[in-house]
Amino acid sequence: MNIAVEHIATDQPPDEAKARDLDYGWQSGNQVELLENGEAYFPRVFDAMRTAQREILLETFILFEDKVGHELQGILIEAAQRGVKVVVSLDGFGCGELSAVFLAALADAGVMVQMFDPASKTLGIRTNWFRRLHRKIVVVDAEVAFIGGINFSADHLGDFGPEAKQDYSVQVTGPAVADLHHFALAQSGRQVRTRRGWRRRQQRPSPWATDSGEGLVRLIYRDNLQHRDDIEEAYIYALSQAKKRAVIANAYFFPGYRLLREIRNAARRGVQVQLIMQGQPDVLLAKLAARMLYDYLLKDGVVIHEYCQRPLHGKVALVDDDWSTVGSSNLDPLSLALNLEANVLIRDRAFNQQLYDSLETLSKNHCQVIPAKHKPRLWLWRLTVGFLVFHVMRHFPALTGWLPAHKPRLKPFESQAHD
Structure with missing residues (x-):
């Protein structure tokens, strides 16, 4: 079985994407909800994916083959099979233990799987420690977005036991979702249609908005x-x-x-x-x-x-x-x-x-x-x-400047897996 998987061996997509390296400003009129731990996060993000009509963009540092990972896999496969465009970007270190069979199931269903800076083990040890894709972002239909620190793994649930993690994410709806969508598309190497008003600014927006109105959100x-x-x-x-x-x-x-x-x-x-x-x-x-x-x-x-x-x-x-x-x-x-x-x-x-x-x-x-x-x-x-x-x-x-830096390029490849 051939798995079409793209390896992103770069800190950014190809050179032409540098023009999209933007400073996102403050957006008003948003609704933001705090999601504490997997108990609040997973049901909300999974429900959004199940009702997706057009597109799911997902970036995560860790995806494990546990009950959370398998549920996510099933949801993404079902979405791709009903015609939703699904792009999944995974980190080569955090997701380095995923099996070829797990990835093959996604790819065979039409999910575009991308791996950031993968590397094989040296003497049984992973050595790609630095410059990781550590973001956790999900954008569904360019209408709702999730961003925070929660990975797709069962150790974010209380029933995992004493090692279950305490963590936070947010659900965002409103104008700021367009920025998150634009960013996720650009980082995944997809084609981005630049809207009016998105341009490189001479001065970066202040981290402290000039207005203190409600629902102001800025992506950094x-x-x-x-x-x-x-x-x-x-x-x-x-x-x-x-x-x-x-x-x-x-x-x-x-x-x-x-x-x-x-x-x-x-x-x-x-x-x-x-x-x-x-x-x-x-x-x-x-x-x-x-x-x-x-x-x-x-x-x-x-x-x-x-x-x-x-x-x-x-x-x-x-x-x-x-x-x-x-x-x-x-x-x-x-x-x-x-x-x-x-x-x-x-x-x-x-x-x-x-x-x-x-x-x-x-x-x-x-x-x-x-x-x-x-x-x-x-x-x-x-x-x-x-x-x-x-x-x-x-x-x-x-x-860290002494460490070798990645060149900005996308490197498609094919990996072999057998049933």
């Missing part, structure tokens, strides 16, 4: 070309504008010095700054790295919670009463300096309150507060190691 993303720092800059700018409160819940927290300084400065001027970190991490190194920064932040009044019920996988934040962000980007060197990421910025009081209430419930009921005079065992050794690691990681983006 990170690539390794023209938009390397967009997500980080959005966090920095929003924190610089904070007047009352700022809450950041992030799974992998080891940002650069500029963002750390802005968090500290907000607390110094009286903003109630709260960080929610992993207390029961799926990656132990993530917890150790974050803890190296605690003393720097605690001494200026930042309140740090560690979520201890299960692994935290969320990438969300809010500032004051109406600014929020939800997406795929962690605040660590991989997300801020290497991976392909996408977030939405949201100016909406109702959504901000919904997210705040969810995070407040999390922090009050399932977190431990790190004492302001936190001094762990072997603190002098930790301080020394932390100082060295912090400054190495501070220059991590520059160091």
